[in-house]
């Protein structure tokens with residue numbers, strides 16, 4: 116069952132009923148100001164950091180799931196309704212939500228009135244614009260009242276939901292004209308405030324939540340809206356809100372638009388005040404003025420469209436499969452941008468107060484983002500590297516506002532350091548900008564301990580090379596990519612976090628997955644060393660890689676597949692010897708994509724085993740058989756009920772690893788089959804089973820052992836976005852950036868058909884056409900600007916700005 120459809124031309128997903136199985140959300144904002152917005156106008160806004168600078172309040176863990184947002188209420192004299200249906204939930208005569216790239220549009224109709232809301236964050240300004248357009252589609256003249264509503268968050272979202280004894284006495288506002296200003300804590304250490312304004316004279320306002328709602332009401336029946344009067348009261352403590360009241364009369368056919376702005380302003384400390392106790396509103400008023408006309412809003416909106424046109428033109432495919440085109444050209448890249456912006460901080464499953472920018476997460480997000488805006492990727496790489504410790508280890512996350520690492524969700528995950536090599540290599544291959552390797556970057560954000568980025572990578576590499584266990588495999592530390600494989604933890608009491616409890620390091624437990632990473636990124640590190648002319652470092656690296664490769668195909672091999680790990684007692688994890696959890700997906704995917712066991716014939720076997728033991732119609736499960744008991748020696752992985760999360764869920768993130776691995780072996784049919792299983796556009800038809808948004812990936816789909824097999828969870832903020840984009844764009848469609856130029860090596864299903872691609876790369880445009888000839892892999896002929904070349908790599912030449920590339924498979 117579907118709840119909408121793709122409008123490919125408009126790059127929108129059109130939701131046709133508000134009653135989706137879960138809130139289906141979108142993200143607004145490209146730089147510093149962000150909003151989450153659901154298909155019923157729920158959500159919240161923040162500046163830079165969802166925890167530290169939250170602008171509007173959201174209610175987690177509430178019923179209904181999606182509670183609080185930017186709401187517009189219309190009281191037309193016969194009843195109250197919202198254009199986005201919630202919170203009043205009056206059945207609408209027509210409802211539509213269009214989620215597009217960086218904007219959402221809502222249309223609701225009731226009793227002859229049509230209300231449209233266009234919501235977006237303009238480029239270059241710290242605000243969200245909501246243009247509300249109301250049209251009288253009836254035959255009669257209509258008079259009605261419109262009320263807006265946002266509830267302020269008292270800045271630190273974590274404190275806001277805990278520290279009532281203090282914060283309920285802190286709230287402060289000002290009202291001037293049609294703008295309501297939220298200035299809590301401005302009198303003391305904050306130099307910022309927020310405002311909610313409208314470009315129209317208002318007929319009343321509310322800033323005291325209990326006055327607006329009534330002390331015992333929820334936001335589905337606010338007193339002010341029901342009684343059709345605002346209180347015009349100024350908040351002092353408690354919960355400040357911003358609500359405008361506007362009386363409107365429309366002739367038949369007449370329309371009226373109102374431009375609401377939610378803005379964030381930072382003032383220079385010496386210029387905070389206009390007069391004693393009165394905030395300096397000048398910058399806010401300038402912003403309100405800037406977007407006070409429809410023309411200005413139209414212009415900003417079309418600039419946003421142009422911005423996305425230009426970003427998305429950097430990789431564009433035309434194939435016979437419209438779902439591939441739709442995901443590659445719009446949604447997958449869009450989600451990569453969102454994961455780049457948010458990491459794992461703010462979604463409807465990430466509260467914005469728990470996790471921030473993950474070290475490994477953000478490094479991987481970059482893999483799917485680096486082609487979009489290389490300069491921002493560069494800055495991010497340097498920010499992440501600056502949180503690394505001198506011995507190569509890493510904090511597991513940092514806060515976006517401060518950019519400082521913290522151990523709130525643990526540290527000592529031994530895969531973390533290697534991901535820094537992965538994203539740096541991707542950046543240099545994309546741009547050719549070797550200078551990044553020479554940038555001086557602090558350790559642990561301490562400038563006195565700075566070293567060139569290449570030195571950080573060396574320490575990443577050496578950390579693994581010098582932390583090996585009894586089998587010569589890398590030590591796992593607190594866990595590797597699989598946060599839940601806690602082999603040194605041994606937690607016996609509820610409430611102990613598996614990621615922070617116990618020692619972060621043990622001298623015995625080893626990871627075959629990290630071995631796969633070391634082989635892949637060790638080679639990429641060696642290539643970077645070569646670029647810098649350091650042949651001996653490259654050789655040293657390759658020698659180290661060789662050792663780990665050997666360990667992986669010996670101690671890391673179980674007969675039919677790769678072992679997952681060795682636990683703290685040196686027992687195998689993910690082996691036929693185990694009672695539960697005999698095979699895990701990660702080492703199969705990652706070792707094979709790193710090339711381990713290909714020439715020895717092990718890779719074929721490993722992927723066969725994956726197909727036989729882990730595959731389902733909804734994707735490849737992370738392990739089998741699921742753990743039915745809690746294993747003290749394994750930790751969190753065995754804590755989840757069978758079929759969920761890391762315990763035999765379909766963890767979408769590592770499905771592309773297996774798909775890429777299949778392309779390494781030239782299996783186009785199978786690679787694509789795996790790609791399709793978790794790809795949102797292909798499972799749109801089962802939205803009632805899948806439940807999450809049909810336009811983005813979810814972190815997890817419940818596995819075969821779960822009660823709700825096929826149900827998605829944790830949509831949006833997942834490394835799946837980046838890895839599937841890498842998979843489809845670089846391996847399946849086969850356009851892979853190397854240090855010397857683009858390599859062309861598609862691996863597609865036999866019946867895929869011919870396709871063409873545009874790729875912008877290092878300032879040049881590549882127009883690529885592929886004649887597939889029913890072949891799954893292998894390039895027979897490569898003609899570049901009329902000349903046939905040998906090999907797969909189109910040599911990059913600085914002065915050639917356009918390449919016509921003809922490929923025959």
Ligand code: GLC
Pocket residue numbers: 459473475476595596597598599761814833834
């Ligand atoms: C989550 C985490 C990621 C981890 C994965 C597997 O997606 O954000 O860091 O690798 O789970 O545990």
Ligand code: GLC
Pocket residue numbers: 524598599614751760761
């Ligand atoms: C990842 C895992 C999750 C685990 C968490 C701990 O998100 O997916 O299962 O609880 O990391 O930080």
